C-alpha cells in the first residue's frame with residue numbers, strides 16, 4: 001500500500017516536473033521572441049525607418065503572407081507603404097525598399113559594390129549561374145563567357161533565325177485562325193520565345209511551336225516553376241535540400257515542375273558536343289561557350305549538373321520575360337486605337353506590301369515602333385518586383401542616414417518606371433509619345449525593366465530583336481482586335497515575373 005502511494009506520488013511529481021520543464025522552455029522562448037521583436041522594432045539600426053512593423057519583426061512570415069497566402073501581392077502592398085511613408089520603407093528586419101530613381105541609379109552605377117543578396121537569389125534561382133551567382137568575381141567570368149552568344153552583334157547576325165521563327169509561327173496562327181477565327185496568342189508567344197532562346201542556348205530549337213495549339217509540357221513546367229518561386233523563397237531549406245540530393249532521388253522526393261524540364265535540358269546538354277550548327281558559328285551557342293575552357297580567363301568548365309543549371313536558368317530568363325512583354329504590349333496597343341493606327345501607318349510606309357518579309361534591320365530604325373516598345377517595357381515590366389542588393393563594406397548614406405554594411409536595399413521596376421518625378425503626372429498612362437519628345441533620350445537610363453550596371457539583363461539585345469520582329473510583323477500583316485479579353489483578364493501579380 002505504502003509502495004503504491006509512493007509510486008503515485010512519484011508519477012505526479014515527475015509529470016509536474018516534466019510540465020514545468022516544458023513550461024520553462026516555452027516561457028524562455030516566448031520571452032526571447034518578445035525581446036527580439038522589441039529589439040527589432042526599437043533598437044535595430046533600421047528602427048528609424050517607417051514601414052511594416054510585422055515585417056520588421058519577422059520578414060519570412062510577412063513575405064509568406066503577402067506573396068504565398070495572397071499570391072504575388074507584396075509589390076502592391078509595398079506600393080501602399082510608399083504612398084504612406086515616402087521613398088524609403090522598411091519591409092524586413094534588415095531590409096528597406098527604396099522608390100527613388102536617383103538611389104537606383106547610384107546603386108547600379110558602374111563600379112558600384114552593391115551585390116545581389118544571396119538568400120533571395122538562392123531561393124529563387126540556381127546558385128552559381130549567370131542569374132543566381134552572387135560572388136562578383138565568379139559572376140564577371142561567367143558573364144564574359146556567355147556574352148558572345150547574347151551580344152548586340154551576334155543578335156544582329158542571328159536576326160534571320162528570329163525572323164524565320166516568327167514567320168513559322170504566323171503560318172501556324174493563320175491555319176488555326178482559318179478554322180476558329182481567334183488565336184490564343186499567350187501560348188503562341190511563349191512557344192516562340194522558348195524556341196528562340198533554346199536556339200541561342202543549345203544551338204537548336206525545342207520545337208515547341210510545332211505542337212498542336214502550342215500545348216507543350218515544357219511551357220506548363222516553366223509556368224508552374226515560376227508559380228513556385230515565392231514558395232521556394234519561403235522555404236529555402238527545402239529547395240537547398242532538393243538541390244543537394246542526387247537528381248534521381250530529388251525528383252522522387254521533390255517532384256518539382258522544373259525537374260521535368262530539367263530532364264530535357266540534360267538530354268540536350270549532353271548531346272551538345274557532337275552537334276554541328278550549319279553556317280552558324282559555335283561561339284553563338286551558349287552551351288558551347290560554357291564547354292570551352294578558353295572562353296574567358298579564369299573560366300572553369302562547369303560539371304554536368306552545373307551546366308544544366310545554367311542552361312535551365314537561361315531558358316527560364318528568356319521565355320516568360322519576353323513573351324509577357326509581347327502579350328501585354330499587344331493588348332495595350334490594341335486598347336489604344338490612336339497608338340494602333342499610328343503604328344500601322346509607320347509600318348505601312350516602311351514595308352509597303354504586307355506580304356513582304358519583315359527584317360529586323362529595317363524595323364529597328366522605326367521611331368514610333370521603338371517608342372511603343374519602350375513604353376510597353378516601361379508600363380508592364382516583365383520583372384516587376386524587388387531585386388535586393390546588399391550594402392557593401394563601409395556602409396551607405398541614404399537620406400542623410402548611414403546604413404550599415406549588410407543592409408538589404410530593394411528596388412522594383414514597376415514602381416521606378418512609374419515614378420512621377422521622372423515620368424510626369426501621366427506616369428500611369430500608356431503613352432508612347434513620351435519617348436519622342438526632344439529630350440526623351442534622357443529617359444532611357446530610368447527605364448528599370450532590364451535593370452542596370454553589372455547585373456543588367458544579359459538577354460537585352462535578344463529581347464529587343466524579338467519584340468521588334470513580333471510587333472512589326474503583327475501590325476503590318478494583320479488586322480488585329482482583342483477577342484473575349486478584358487482588363488480583368490490582363491491583371492497581373494508579381495511572381496518574380498509577371499503572372
Ligand code: HEM
Pocket residue numbers: 130131143197314315317318319321322325381382383387448449450451454455456457458459460462463
Ligand atoms: C522583355 C524581356 C526581358 C526583361 C524585361 C528582362 C529583365 C531582366 C532583369 C530585370 C534582370 C535582372 C535580374 C536581377 O537582377 O535579378 C535580368 C537578368 C538577366 N536576364 Fe533578362 N530580361 C528579359 C529577357 C531576357 C532574355 C531573352 C534572356 C535570354 C536568355 C535574358 C537573360 C538574362 C540573364 C542571363 C540575366 C542575368 C544577368 C546577370 O546577372 O548578369 N533575359 N533580366
